[in-house]
Structures are given as structure tokens and as C-alpha cells.
Amino acid sequence: MMIKRNSVSEKILERGAESLKDWESGNVTLDDCLEQLRNENGHEKSAVASLLFEYFRHKGFIDSLIQKHARRGNVKQEMRVIVACTLTQSFFQTGIAPQSAVNVAVDYVKQRYGHGPGAFINAIMRSILSSKDAKNIPPYSFPEALREKWLKQFGKETTAQILSHYASNPPVAFRVRGEIPEAALAELKCSRITADDLPAGFRFYQTNDSNAFFRQNWLEKGMIYVQDPATSLALSLLDGNVSGRVLDACAAPGGKTIMLSDLAGEGGLKLTAADRSPQRLRQLNVNLKRAGVRARTVQASAQENPFEKESFDLILADVPCSNSGVIRRRPDAPWRYQVKRVAELTLLQADILDSLSQLVRSGGRLLYSTCSIEPEENIRQIENFLALHSDFTLKKQALFLPSEVHDGAFGALLEKKN
Template sequence: MRKVNSDTATHVLADACRVLASVGAGERSLDDALDSALDYPELRRTTGSLLFFYFRRKRFVDKWIDTLACRPPRPRLRRLLAAVLTQIRFQSGIVPESAANVAVELAKSAGNANEAKFVNAVLRRAVRELPPVDDAPEEVLPPAVLKRWRGRYSPEELAAMCRAFLSPAPFTFRAERGFEPPPEWEGTAVPCRGPFRFFESPKPGLVLDSEAMREGRIYIQDPATTLAASLPGMEPVRRILDVCAAPGGKSLLLSERMKAGTSLVAADRSARRQEQTKENFRRRGLDFAVITAEPRELAGEFDLVLADVPCSNTGVFRRRPDALWRFGAAELRKITVLQHSILDAAAARVAPGGQLVYSTCSIEPEENEQQAERFLAEHPDFTRMASEQLLPSVESDGAYACLLRRSAQSMPT
């Protein structure tokens, strides 16, 4: 167990509390908060590791707080306790007693001596009485998610997804044709769909700081992303539109399957994220059009339109463990309305005889098969050619994709 500088430990804990406040208020996701809410961004990796552990073990930690505290702690203190108890029980980078000392001092710095005494009492008891950890789904998954998934999956499937939820996602990347990862990356080939090549590496620092990364020879991506670009029945095309493109990952997948002379338009509503799309294309020497627009603002006809829509992210919980804790009926209703509108707008851009790919990184039927069924009922000129749902596992994320074809006799929109 390594010794952590007390200032570093204080900064990490303080930033963790800030991020939890932002995520808890519904202001932003964990990833977004880590990008924008840190006072010490140079410690992002350490703070992020702590918070990823917390959201994977949130049910355990929250229950532990309730057991330890003689009264319900105020929200600010509860966030502090959640962060430090995660360190004490699940991380080895700091001695439990040291983590407790840092938390007490942080409480003191807020100017309330009684709150500091309360935190001290709770944490001294926690260090003495470490409870056992149960990995059963009912002790890990958020109640709302557990209730839904129990009605849909077998006990074996549920246990497998629970194991995946508790497992940090491996570092994976896609390599372009002709590029072989150097031996020092210790890359291991991993399965994926289509003609693509993916690798897992225990050396993310080497990969991210490599010339290959700067030149666009590799792209950081999960193998499940290949599903949308690899459905059976997809035909060669001349004109492609990606309506929710940023930061360009799926456009890049499609580019590897493009024939000479094929054009691609990458559209997205976020100007900020489209800057990353432009950079990803620039690295690879791709002269694709990048535009900032809402799907309904787009014009023209295309042989293939990809709608990789915003979703609940329940299929990527290994990388976004907070997504399961933000999931609920209200959010699901809101996101399915948005998906429906994007799919409608995307369909209007499909040329007669053209193809439409609808995809998500969700595993919820309302966002996937039910969304496709509703679309087909409202658009009789489209036919489903293929669809597939991947469940998340310890090897890869979850994903859904559906290939739709428009009748060649369709009237122009």
C-alpha cells in the first residue's frame, strides 16, 4: 500500500464531493462532471477512479452510511462519507486511518466543529467494523433497474451483468488496416463484428501517448460499437449521413467499409463535440463534411443514414456506472421521445431504396425493439432487414442496432 501525500488526498476527496454534488443535482453525468467540476484536474484519474468505485458499490456504501450514522447526515456530509468510505473499503491506495483523518480535517475546514466530530465518530467505527461485501444483484444494482431486469432476464443473465457492472472496463482500441500494435503495448486481439480489428492493452499510457494515436492509426473504442456498422444486409453505398456523429467514432467505422468515391456527412447538434469530430477526421486524413445542426435541419438524400441516437446508456454501465443510478421512468420517457423525433428526421433523409441504421448503447426494449416497431408502424415504406441486441458482459459493452430499408418506390420527402 503506497503512501499518499496529505494534500493530494485532501484535493481528491474535496473534488470527489464536488462531483457527487453536481451529479446528484442532476446537472450532468459523471463523465461530464469530471471534465468540468474539478478544482484539481491534474488529479482527474485518481478522483475518477474513486467515483467509479463508488457508483459500482453505491448500494453497499449508502447502506453502510445508514448503519454507521446515529442520525441521517446532511447532504454535504453524506457525500463526504460516501467518498471516504469507498476509499476505506474498496481502494488500496491510502491507509484507511489516513483516509479517515483527511475526511475529518476536510469537515473541520468547513467551520463546523460538531460536523467534524460526527464524521470522526462515524469513520472510527467504520475502520474498526469493516462489513462483508455481497456481490448479489439485489445488493449491487439500483432498485429500479433490478426490478426491470429481473422481469426480463434469467438469474444467470442477471448475475453475469452484475459481474460486468462490478468490473472495470478493459482498455480497448481499434487499429486501422495495416497497423500492427508494437510488442510493448502487450496488445491482445479481441473479437468484434465485421472486418474490423480490436485489441485490449494493459498499457493505456503508452497507447495514448503514441505516434499511432496522434496519426489516427488507432481509435479508442469498445468492440460493441461495431454492431451498427456490421449488420447483415448492409450494401455498398455512395452517400452516407451520420446524424448524431460526434465525436466521429461510428463515422470512422463506416469509412473503413466505404468504396472509393463515397461521400460522408457527419452532423451533430453540439458544436463543441464536433470540434473533436473534425480532429479525429484530420488525424486520419479524411475530407468528410462536418456540420453542426439538429437532425430536422438537415437536407438532401442519402443512400445510408446512421442514427446512433442519445440513450439511457444502460448498455455501457461498465464505463458509465452512474447511468444506472440516473435511470428512471421519467428519464426513459424523455429519451424515447427524443429518439423518436431523431429517427423520424433521419428517415426523411433516406433516398428511395436507401438504408437507415438505428442504434443505441441501451438494453431497454422501449429504446430499441419497441422504438423500431413504432417506426415501422408509422413508416410503411420501410422494411426491417436485420436487428440485434448485445448484452453487456465483462468482455464488451451492450448495444442495439436495426437495419431498415426504404422502398425504391417511395415518394421523395
């Protein structure tokens, strides 16, 4: 229930707390929470988004403080999410002083829930802020089970590097599609993203001054597309060879669909983009129109689709995954990571691959892509697919681990035998 608020600060607190409640339901992600804020005032939207990002980067630390300082370690969800948001503001945000954050929370709770709950918020916040715990703040907190898994997979040094990127605020990364002079990019403090492992053929830049950047209307004109360089990994396996009948089977919001079109150049491409979600399909259409990309768009799931067998020369399967490669942009992903959930995802991925393999013509190609760094979603998934589909061969595969300049990703190019 929405109530009248006395200040912008109370509205930010309320929306942050509501978002955490939605996330804890298990049915929405941080991306979904941010999408629900799309109609909010620009300042308030960015403030709530910043609050949520910082909370998830420090979720383990914040939750442990609440557990430790609450009586009997039990706090009702309505109060817990408000305390979590207020602690996040107090410890990790500079826009509001800790004392002010506490006062806002107390006034808000008194107005909405009564004096008793307001007194509780006041007591637990002052207990935490005056404790020794408040003076020993770790740079980030991370689920121990996933950290241990990565230590076994990647070793101590690589795991430490991945986690250090998790704690950082990523810049706005984008791909230049149009003719934008280097001088104009430099003037807006946009720097070229370069690294030895980045695929050639794409121009990626980054900026920390997003306000000045977006005022240029380059996005609206289709001259750029906001995406991390890791999105180009799978597409780079094609070596620029994109032509004929092409399907992007999990297309929304359209970043890789646009890349396929750009790789094809003039003519020779019949592009179809499909997605199961009506809402995401609408956004896909908006992005394709803005980019000037001609494609047939279809509402269909990758498993149950209206396409004829062996009707495509190339299919891109950018499948749902654990998002473990993009944790700095989706800091809730580690907290959603569960062995059972990943097992369900691998079954879904296998089902998608099996369904789409039937749509590839003889001699055609199937391009598999994830933003995960987990072997069971990547290398092992491809090995299992090949064991069941002797009519396909693996042409090449590649893995990006998260780094200072790009997220993590995996790609594998399969070819159907003639």
C-alpha cells in the first residue's frame, strides 16, 4: 500500500524496501526491480538503483548485522528490508548522512506502522551504528559456497581478481555503430576499451560521465548500443561470416541481434528475432527500429516455436543462465546462485539446444552463448550436447573471465554435418 510521503528521501527508502521484498519472493531479479522503476523521476530512479546495487554488493555483511543486533535474531520482513536499506545508505552511500538516514527511516516507519515499530527502527539502527561492527566494514561480501566453488575451478589468484571486480562500480560500456569522431568521444571522456583478449571488429568505449554522454542522443539515433564488450565474444567466433537465413532465438533486448545485422552488412541476410516474453519483444522492436535493423520479430519460446525444421543457416542461442559472469552489473546474481537452480538451468539450456538443433540445415551453424563462467553451463553443456547429437561438430569455443574491462561470457560454435 502506497502512502503519502513527506520527502524524496522517504520515497527512495520506500521504493528500495519494496524492491527488496519483491526480490526476496524469489520470482524477480534485480533487473526486474529496476524495470519497475522505469516511470520514476530520474533522480529518484538512480538513487533507488544505487541503493539496491550497494545493498547486494554488501548483502552478507548487512544481513549479518541485522541478525546479530536484533532481539532473538528475528525481524519481520517489513522492518528488516527498511533496516537493510537504511544501513546501506549509512555505510555505503554519500548522498545522505547516517544520522539523516536513520531519522528518515524512523519518521517513515512511525507514519506507516506506528510508534512501536518506529522505536524499534531507532533502537536497532543506533545499536548497529555505535557498535564495533560498524568500524570493520569489508570491501564486499560474497556467498561463501560460490567463492569456494570458484577457488576449486579457477584457483586463488583468479578468484580474487574476479571478486575485486565484483566490488567495483562498472562504467557505462557501449559499442559504436555510427560515424562518431574520436574527438567527440574524447571530449565526453569516453575512452576506447582495449584488451588482448577482446575480439577485433567492434568499437567499444566506456564512460563514467553518463549524464553528458546520454545528452548526445547517440542512442536514440542508433549510433551506439549500450553493451559490454563480453557480448561480442560468441559473435566473434563467426569470423564475420553472417548471411542467409539467421535466427536469434532468445533475442530480447536485441543487442546481439543488432550485432548480427552489423556483421552481415549490406544484403544477403534474412534475419528473424524471437523471444517468448511479449514485454521483452516490445522492447526488442523498439531497439531494432532505433538501430535501423530490419528483422522479422516473432513471439515464441526457443523450445516451442513455429519454424520449420532445417530452415536456418545460422541460429544464435543466447540462453538463460546463472549470470555468474556479469556479477558486477547484476550483483544479486551470486545471491540467487543455488546448485538446484543451476541444475534446472542446465536442463533448460539442453532443451533449448536440442530444439534449435532441429532447425539448422545441413552444413548450417548453431552458436551457443551464455554470460556464465560455470563449466556445467558451458563446456560440459556442449560436451553433453555433442554426445547426444552426432550430426554436429564443435568448430570452436571461447571463455571470458570477468576482468577490469569486460564481463564474463562463453561461446561455442557448432556445425551440422552435411
